[in-house]
Amino acid sequence: MATSLEKILNSSESALTLLQVLAENSFDSILVTDASAAGKIIYANKAFKKLTGHDQVEVLGQTPRILQGQGTDKKVIDRLSEALKTGGRFEGKAINYKKDGTPFIMYWRVLPIKTGKKITAWVAIQREGTTV
Numbered sequence: 001m002a003t004s005l006e007k008i009l010n011s012s013e014s015a016l017t018l019l020q021v022l023a024e025n026s027f028d029s030i031l032v033t034d035a036s037a038a039g040k041i042i043y044a045n046k047a048f049k050k051l052t053g054h055d056q057v058e059v060l061g062q063t064p065r066i067l068q069g070q071g072t073d074k075k076v077i078d079r080l081s082e083a084l085k086t087g088g089r090f091e092g093k094a095i096n097y098k099k100d101g102t103p104f105i106m107y108w109r110v111l112p113i114k115t116g117k118k119i120t121a122w123v124a125i126q127r128e129g130t131t132v
């Protein structure tokens with residue numbers, strides 16, 4: 001099993017197709033940002049649009065901060081900022097807002113994508129939580 005997966009992943013074209021199919025069909029929302037301090041969105045999947053109401057193309061170049069608002073717990077975001085600074089991972093819940101302003105509980109993870117030791121991107125897996 002692992003050997004066949006390795007075979008597919010060894011061709012960069014197949015690896016990319018595999019990742020695209022996984023991401024586009026995931027029930028969870030997936031967001032990828034570049035590694036800049038601002039964290040500009042370079043990819044959002046279909047489930048992101050379903051969860052937040054934001055069109056995938058319209059969020060490219062923006063930051064995930066667009067999801068935050070008055071009710072967003074600053075302590076949770078501080079913890080995320082710390083993980084971004086130190087190259088660590090984050091998991092947490094906070095109030096976020098859909099495009100139409102509807103608040104909801106975001107439950108998400110943020111992980112660094114590294115090439116060697118260098119962080120090249122950040123990826124988030126997001127879903128609607130039930131309790132903060």
Ligand SMILES: Cc1cc2nc3c(=O)[nH]c(=O)nc-3n(C[C@H](O)[C@H](O)[C@H](O)COP(=O)(O)O)c2cc1C
Pocket residue numbers: 031032033038039063064065067068072077080081084094096106108110122123124126
């Ligand atoms: C990959 C990634 C995904 C993120 N997803 C969310 C999110 O779903 N909700 C949220 O409130 N903040 C999210 N953020 C955090 C904000 O983009 C930003 O990093 C955070 O608010 C800290 O920056 P600031 O102190 O300038 O606001 C995400 C950040 C990254 C890098």
